Amino acid sequence: MTIIAKRINIPVNRSEGDLEISVEIENNVVVNAWSSGTMFRGFEEMMIGRGPLDGLVITPRICGICSLTHLYAAAEALDELAGITPPDNALRLRNLALMCECIQSDLRQAVLMFMADFANQKVYAELPLAAEALRRYKPLSGKSVFSVIKESKRLLEIIAIIGGQWPHTSFMVPGGVTFRPELPELLQCRMICSHFHNWYEEQVLGCSLARWREVESCTDLDNWLAENPAHAGSEVGFFIRFSRQAGLDKFGGGNDCFISYDSLRLPEKSSIQGQSGHLLQAGFVKKEKLHKFDSRLISEDLRRTWYNSQYPPLHPEDGETLPGIPVINDDDRYSWIKAPRYQDMAAETGPLAEALIADDQLIKDIVKNQGSSVMVRELARLLRPAVFLPPMATWIDELIADHDAPFYHKVKEIPDGSGSGMIQAARGALGHWVEIRNQRISRYQIITPTAWNGSPRDTAGRRGPWEEALIGTPIKDEQNPVAAGHVIRSFDPCLVCAVHTISRRKKAGQLNLGI
Amino acid sequence: MVFNLPTKIICIGNRLQAQDAAALKIYDILRTRKLPENCRLIEGGLAGLNLLSQLEDGGRIVFVDTVTGFTGPGRTVILSVEQVIATFENGGYDHAAGLPYLLAILPRVCTGSLPEEIIVLGIEYDANGDLLNDSIFLEKTADLTMKLARNGLKDNRKQ
Structure with missing residues (x-):
């Protein structure tokens, strides 16, 4: 007997950008999935022929939510080209800003976008x-x-x-930052950070950071939940309890490959410690085993995209972003998102990858005992501020203590050559690769976290991470496939930032999303 | 000269998207004009929910934004806060929530003083026109924006 799978389209709202997901279902379970980014943006092509510094202004416009991460990556690429290391205070300010952007994104995504589905009475009443x-x-x-x-x-x-502003600030430049805060401004930053820290402990964790750090295993987590009503009633406690009731710990795992870049470069003189000169270390995890990361092993596979793909998969230093002519409803080519691969493997990036690569004991134990899932992916996001808040406070204190030291090392010009800026954005690994020839940008390639997570199949037919994570997802009601939405949203998809007009007309169709 | 209320003119849109860039053209025009000292001109861009901090000092707020489906292409329309919120389809937040979500959530999360008056000046997108290069239309719309900023909705109901 031949079982004919039914193919349906999944509406995914509360996502950043134009995303279409379609899945095949057999016996109420997803057996195959396709993820399509439906908008060509072409920022890489816009950059060609422009001055070397233009990436600092233009690339942050890629996104209104994570604009600062693009600024950071663009500035790091130019630092490398100029052969300069920014002074400690500049690194502190850059890191502080990036961590603020990540934290606000994490908590808004978790509570306003992901957990909004928990209030769906049609599904969870x-x-x-x-x-x-x-x-x-x-x-x-x-x-x-x-x-x-x-x-x-x-x-x-x-x-x-x-x-000066957010989003779309421009205070990072090659050699450092453009602003030297005065003491009262730094004290104000310290006060805001401290206030947020207290709120995070009280409302999100329900306990102190010190107590939370003692939770290192699934057993510890269960004991922590039972220990105190404040724990069970916190955002983290409630999220875990609800997720278990809803079965979010049972599906959405993915392909067990994870990737992160080095990020948040450490000042030379700082009490904050890390590895390889960064607070967050690069790595590649395959089947729970951590491997040393080598950026030369990254390639972009275009075979199943709508880009011209006359070349084999190329490293982004050599890559191009030349649009072909999309043929709609062609399963062979179906996305404007490229397919980044590491050693030819699809890899998930984001807070879960960061936690696994950073050897977070609790997250590792959950993945080891229960497997990766929607729940652990979203939990890692809710918990990332617990990693960031202590160094943020320390760096502000160090800025206050050393605010007369430099914030900028002069860069006379950006020489011809190649540079890369590879960091961790809110959604994961972000890379900018820039090449300068005759004082003009001759090549600019960007791989965003969502390109990693939302990539289509590659030459070998391997699915992208969230295509893979959808396999096995239960679909109880095809008209309301909320579980598939949970899977996609747990990756915090962010495709583009485009049009925000106020429209009186209701949107037609079910696939194109918001912005 | 000062306005009768402290006023912020907030122009919203995306310069990289022609169909969403009209309000930023108005920003560019107003930036060349001398504004009263109690009137601030703000490029709202794609800030969306992050404009909250601009709405917590009382006074008058004049938003300028692109709209579709309210009037004829290439025309302007004044919308009430209620009309803008009514365009909000699912009630939830997302990265595209924009002005409707901002105005809906404002009274619930404001930690300062709510604006005394909020006006939304909509510019209806014209798919077939060349609105962004129609200097006469843009200048007239900039004039209307200033009029709204100076007097509020008084005498400005009819265009």
Whole structure:
């Protein structure tokens, strides 16, 4: 007997950009998946022929949510080209801003976008925690929604103080930063950071960071949940309890390959320690084993994309972004997202990858005992501020203590040559590769975290990470495939930033998303 | 000269998208004009929810944004806060939430003083026209923006 799978399209709202997901279902379970980025953007091509510094202004416009990460990557690429290491204070300010952007993104994504589905009464009304989920996450009235908006807004004031504005600040330049904060401004940053730290402990963790660090295994986690009502009632506690009731720990795992770049370069003189000169270390994890990362092993496979692909997969230093002519409904080529590969393997990036590569004991134990899942991926995101907040406070203290030291080393010109800026953005590994010839940009290639996570198949037919993660997802109701939405949203997809017009007409169709 | 209320003119849009760039053309025009000292001109860009901090000092807010489906192509329309919020389809936040979400959530999360008056000046996108290069239309719209900023909705209901 031949079983004919049914192919349906999955609506995925609350996502950044134009994304279409279609899946094949057999016996109410996803057996195959295709992810398509439907908008060609072409920032790489826009850069060619421009002055070397233009990437600092143009590439942050790739995204209104993570603009600062693009600025950071663009500045690092030019640092490398200029052969300069910014002074310690510049590194502190750059890191501080990047961490603020990541934290606000993490918490808004988790509470306002991911957990908004927990308030979906059509799906979860029967769960014992449904009423509480509604009180917390109902759009425009949930208490957690209000709390996260207020606190994340406050945190972003740090970037406004040191960078002049957010989003789309331009305070990072090759050689350092353009602004030297005065003591009162640094003290204000310290106050905001401290306030946020207290709120994060009280509301998100329900305990001190010190207590949370003692949670190193699944058993520890269960004990922590039972230990104190404040733990069970915190955002993390509630998320875990609801996720277990909803079965989010049972699907959405992916292909067990994870990738991260070195990120948050450490000042030379700092009490904050890390590896290879960075707070976050690069690595590649395959089947729970950590491998040393080598950036030369990255390539971009275009075989299943709508780009011209006359070449074999190339390293981004040699790559191009030349659009072909898309043929709609062609399963062979189906996306404007390229397919980045590491050693020819698809790899997931983001907070879960960071935690596994950083040897986070709790996250590793969950993955070891229960496998990767929607729940652990989103949990890693909720917990990332616990990693960032202590060094943020320390770096502000060091800035206060050493604020007379330089914030900028002069860069007379950007010489011809090649440079790369590879960092960890909120959604994972972000790389800019730039080549300068005759004082003009001759090549600019960008691999975003969502290119890693949302990539289409490659030459060998290997699925991208979230295509793979969808396999095995239960679809109880084809008209309301919320589980598939959970899988995609747990990666925090971010495809583009484009049009925000106010429209009276209802949107037609079910696939094209928001921005 | 000062306005009767402290006023912020916030122009919203995306310079890289022609169909969403009209309000930023108005920003560019107003930037060349001398504004009263109690009037601030702000390039809102794609800041969306992150404009909250601009809305917590009381006073008058005049948003300029591109709209579709409210009036004829290439025309302007004044919208109430309620009209803007009514365009909000799912009530939830996403990266595209924009002005409707911002105005809906504002009273619930404001930690300062709510604006005394909020006006939205919509510029209806014209798919077949060349709005961004129509200097007469853009100048007239900039004039209307200043009028709204100076007097609020008084005497500005009719265009």
